[in-house]
Amino acid sequence: MARAEKAAAVAELAEEFRSSSAVVLTEYRGLSVKEMTELRRSLGGDASYTVVKNTLTKLAAKEAGVDGIEDYLEGPSAIAFVKGDPVAVAKGLRDFAKSHPALDVKGGLFDGSPVTPDEIKRLADLESREVLLARLAGALKASTQNAASLFAAPLSQTARVVDALRQKVEEGGDASAKESNDEG
Template sequence: MSRADKAAAIAELSDKFKSSNAAVLTEYRGLTVKQITDLRNSLRGNATYAVVKNTLTQLAAKDAGVTAFDGQLVGPTAIAFVEGDPVEAAKGLRDFAKANPHLVIKGGVLDGKALSAAEIAKLADLESREVLLAKLAGAMNASLSKAVYLFAAPLSQAARTVDALRAKVETEGPVSGAPAPAAADEAPADAAPAAEATDVAEGGDAS
């Protein structure tokens, strides 16, 4: 590889490190070309799986400020550069490694933080972003529906009660024992006895 080709390869790898959400370092010794192609296809949409040269990758990682792979760039190396959901990418790598033990997950980096192989396995056990968002949306919808019911139900019941009372008053007069609606110029409460006395006087002896 010429000096210009090496410089271009380093620049390309450096850009991949900088633009990726995460990167997972693997060793693919023993995998066939078909198996690697199958792995690439399984990761499509979340990650790009690239076979790399260790020396160039070390230089590119240094240029991108990535130190997570220091001392691990040995043997046949390929890196999954994650552009989508890191959890889905980790699941894809884990599942493939279970079916194809020749794939060895050595470590990774997520948002600048180094991850061990064990931490990547834990990442793969998490629920995907889509599942978490769906659960969050469901919880929010349920909470909103409950809140709407709690607020709306008493109001609707009160409205029905008021309507029923109004209809009863219109047909039968004031409900026994219920105070009549107060008018703006209604006499004070302490004037009620005088009104009762007047009624008695007009009707004669109350006894």
């Protein structure tokens, strides 16, 4: 690879690091080209999956200001640059690795902080962002409904008390009118 090509590859990798919300490093040794294509499809639009040269990746990470991945850059490496939901990518990698044990998750970065393979597995066990947001929305809706019920309860109790007093006054007024008529 010529010096200009290396510089271009480093610049491209550095830009990928800067524009990604998360990065997952894997070892792909033993996967066929067909399986790599299948893995790329399983990640969908949430990530791009690229085979990288460790030396160029270290230079690109340094250029992008990324720390903590040097330890993961041993042996054949490929990187999933996450642009979408990191949980979906972690799930995709986990599910693919179940059926293709040759894929080994080495570690990665999440919001600029290094993460271990175990942390990526825990991330894969989370619900997707959409499910978590739906649960949060449901909890907020329930909270507002409970608050509305609590605020409405004193008003309805007051209305019942006023109605009971009105009925009592009406009944009392009818009884006193009957007594005046009976005496007269």
